[in-house]
Amino acid sequence: MRRFYSGILGTFRSSTAYSALAGAALTFTSLPALAEYTCPENNDYLQREQVKSLIAELVSQDQDEARLRDVLGGAQCQPKILKSIARPAEKTHTWATYQKIFLQESRVQKAVEFANTHAGTLSRAEQTYGVPREIILAIIGVETRYGDHMGSYRVVDALATLGYDYPPRGSFFRKQLKALFELEHHAHIDAETITGSYAGAMGYGQFIPTSYQAYAVDFDNDGVTDLVNNPVDAIGSVANYFSEHNWQPGLPVAARAHLDGTGYVSLAKKGYKPSFTLTQANNAGVTALSCNDDRLVSEYCFDLPASTRVALLDLTGAEGAEFWLATDNFYVITRYNHSRLYAMAVLQLSRQLAAALEDNR
Numbered sequence: 001m002r003r004f005y006s007g008i009l010g011t012f013r014s015s016t017a018y019s020a021l022a023g024a025a026l027t028f029t030s031l032p033a034l035a036e037y038t039c040p041e042n043n044d045y046l047q048r049e050q051v052k053s054l055i056a057e058l059v060s061q062d063q064d065e066a067r068l069r070d071v072l073g074g075a076q077c078q079p080k081i082l083k084s085i086a087r088p089a090e091k092t093h094t095w096a097t098y099q100k101i102f103l104q105e106s107r108v109q110k111a112v113e114f115a116n117t118h119a120g121t122l123s124r125a126e127q128t129y130g131v132p133r134e135i136i137l138a139i140i141g142v143e144t145r146y147g148d149h150m151g152s153y154r155v156v157d158a159l160a161t162l163g164y165d166y167p168p169r170g171s172f173f174r175k176q177l178k179a180l181f182e183l184e185h186h187a188h189i190d191a192e193t194i195t196g197s198y199a200g201a202m203g204y205g206q207f208i209p210t211s212y213q214a215y216a217v218d219f220d221n222d223g224v225t226d227l228v229n230n231p232v233d234a235i236g237s238v239a240n241y242f243s244e245h246n247w248q249p250g251l252p253v254a255a256r257a258h259l260d261g262t263g264y265v266s267l268a269k270k271g272y273k274p275s276f277t278l279t280q281a282n283n284a285g286v287t288a289l290s291c292n293d294d295r296l297v298s299e300y301c302f303d304l305p306a307s308t309r310v311a312l313l314d315l316t317g318a319e320g321a322e323f324w325l326a327t328d329n330f331y332v333i334t335r336y337n338h339s340r341l342y343a344m345a346v347l348q349l350s351r352q353l354a355a356a357l358e359d360n361r
Ligand SMILES: [Ca+2]
Pocket: 217, 218, 219, 220, 221, 222, 223, 224, 225, 226, 230, 233
């Protein structure tokens, strides 16, 4: 049975206009009960053994002990941060509800203004890193609405709270906290006052400290790499992040898939990292929507060599199950945020932006 083409003909352009008529999402399951984590009473991070060893380690790297004690002594455990981390949007939404949050006309309007202001920088980023401007713009749009929502938590509070009072990911956030002080030591960052998300992500593109260290660039060459106050550095840094994660210029990100038979079930279980070829997908009855197929008009089509590596995504869209074939460039977007919903939102926003910028020319 051909699930995807069933009766859906016409000239729809919106991706959500396509939906399978049968089949439930394979991977959306109810969440297990989450353990609750709370801030200790009368907390003083300076009394904690792990904090003492962080200070010792940083002092051995020539950092100033008084400054470290000052900033860490002022760090506050924040209950709201512990609540937020337990329920990230990517885990509590289906594609249908997630899509509504990020794909709105108002975000596209903001993007066009931002793109006009930074047209030269976006061209230079595209040329330098091979990443299309609409992808850079979509990332900055999804992350912070072009700088409107860079986060109001002190980063040191966020990273101390999650590093010392959220055991499931403590070691990850303790690494970020250490990196924050290294950034203060080597870059233009004030570890005491800089603000960001509940997870300690900073600036237009919401870089966590280790990403800041590894991928941020001084794109306007003023000697300072500043992703919070300088949109030029932020644009270059997002493009560099994609380039360093092997973005392939010109490779389409994803196409709608149609299904014949039940061979798709095992492919959809393999996750969003491309692990089989288009030939293998075709043999399992899964075909990418071709851009040469005039039965449907879709922006989400591709005609790639049979040896191209792909993954099969099954999403719960507004009108039911949706199936997509995604390439290595889709996987690169998930390196920014490990979520297929996130990557799909970035892809679809980027298409809206490309169209809006084209109209604006
Ligand atoms: Ca700069």
